[in-house]
Amino acid sequence: MNINILKTPIETGQTAAVKTATLIADxxxxxxxxxxxxxxxxSQFEFFEALTAMDIPWPQVELFHLDEYIGLPITHKASxxxxxxxxxxxxAPGASMHYVSGEGDIVPVIAxxxxxxxxxxxxIGVIGIGENAHIAFNDPPADFDTEExxxxxxxDEACRRQQVREGWxxxxxxxxxxxxxxxxxQILSCKTIVSVVxxxxxxxxxxxxxxxxxxxxxxxxxxxxxxxDWHLYLDEASASLLESRPL
Numbered sequence: 001m002n003i004n005i006l007k008t009p010i011e012t013g014q015t016a017a018v019k020t021a022t023l024i025a026d027x028x029x030x031x032x033x034x035x036x037x038x039x040x041x042x043s044q045f046e047f048f049e050a051l052t053a054m055d056i057p058w059p060q061v062e063l064f065h066l067d068e069y070i071g072l073p074i075t076h077k078a079s080x081x082x083x084x085x086x087x088x089x090x091x092a093p094g095a096s097m098h099y100v101s102g103e104g105d106i107v108p109v110i111a112x113x114x115x116x117x118x119x120x121x122x123x124i125g126v127i128g129i130g131e132n133a134h135i136a137f138n139d140p141p142a143d144f145d146t147e148e149x150x151x152x153x154x155x156d157e158a159c160r161r162q163q164v165r166e167g168w169x170x171x172x173x174x175x176x177x178x179x180x181x182x183x184x185x186q187i188l189s190c191k192t193i194v195s196v197v198x199x200x201x202x203x204x205x206x207x208x209x210x211x212x213x214x215x216x217x218x219x220x221x222x223x224x225x226x227x228x229d230w231h232l233y234l235d236e237a238s239a240s241l242l243e244s245r246p247l
Contacts, residue, residue, distance in 0.1 A: 002231045003210075005239045009198035013046025016196045016233040020047075020126065021054045023192055027123045028060050035062045035120060037182065037190060038088065039128040039136070040080045042166050045087070047126075047196045052091035059094030064117065066127070066136040066187075069176040070102040070152070078168035078175075100150070100180050110150045110180060117149040117186065125190030129197045132158040133205040133221040137181035142220035149186040154178055165201075184223050192229045195221075200237035207241040 006012040027034040038044075065084055074081045081099045089097050098116060101109050127135055134140070139156040160175040169175045187193070197206060205221060212222035224230050 001225060001227075003234070004232065005234045005236065007236050009043075009046050009235050012198045012233050012235045013044075013048075013196060014050040016047050016194055016231075017050035017054065019231060019233075020051055020124065020194050021056055023124050023194070024056055024061060028057060033060050033062060034124060035064070035122045036124040036126065037064045037066060037122055037187070038084065038126045039066050040083045041128055041130075043128055043198055043202065044126075044196060046198070048087050048091075052088060056092070057094075058092040061092070061095045063089075063095055063097040064113070064122070064182075065097070065100055067179050067181040068100040068102045070106060070178045070180060071176055072102055074101075074103070078163065102176075102180050106152070106180060110152075114149045122186075122190045123192065125187055125193045127187055127190075127193050127195050127224065129195060129202060129205050129209065129221045129224075130159060131162045131201050131205055132156065133208055133219045134159055135184065135187055135220050135224065137179040138184050138220045140220055141217035142184055142223070144184050144215065144217055144223060146183050147185055148183055150180055151183050152178060153181045162201075184220065188223060188227055190227075193224060193227050193231065195224065195230070195232045197232065197238050198235040200240065202238040203241045206234060206238050210242065 006015055024034045068080050072079050137153050139159050160172050163169050163175050164172050208219050209221040212219050215223040215226050
């Protein structure tokens with residue numbers, strides 16, 4: 001585990017972007033391509049802005065994203081496909097993105113994504129942490145056992161309220177109750193994981209994640225502490241409840 005605490009969300013995003021760009025470059029130099037998973041949400045704004053401003057050979061990068069609401073059209077402002085197209089892919093020319101679509105018949109969508117993920121390991125996982133300590137849409141108590149790469153999950157109330165507070169939906173009843181999510185085991189199979197977690201609303205989740213004696217399903221992000229190559233990037237606000245601050 002490598003913990004980095006910066007002063008502001010901008011510094012946090014920029015520092016994490018430098019690390020991620022280095023990982024991409026090293027992976028491409030070693031094997032000719034890189035497979036990467038990316039997360040979404042307000043906490044990733046500064047990170048994506050910094051990463052897409054860097055000189056990265058995007059045509060050699062194959063991308064997957066973590067999750068998508070079931071039944072939400074891509075035109076909705078909360079759609080993660082829309083988010084990634086507008087904030088990332090349009091600034092990463094040549095990158096190939098395997099989108100998760102929750103529209104229509106999701107059975108073949110999940111089967112196709114699972115098959116692609118089983119072809120080769122994922123090199124880099126950019127994995128955020130939610131206010132309730134979820135990773136992807138694996139809300140507590142998260143399923144730590146399933147080996148399927150993508151699964152259908154039911155969103156808890158805390159997760160749905162976070163989406164309202166962030167402005168993606170006007171009311172909690174407007175937030176879909178189910179989503180397609182990358183599973184915890186699939187996330188942990190990434191060779192390297194980078195987590196960009198700024199803002200004070202994440203302070204409790206960060207504290208609980210790092211104070212867990214061992215990974216527990218009630219704190220899904222605690223699973224990341226068992227990963228052999230996890231890099232966590234915080235700002236002063238999200239690190240504010242940590243009793244001891246790693247340098």
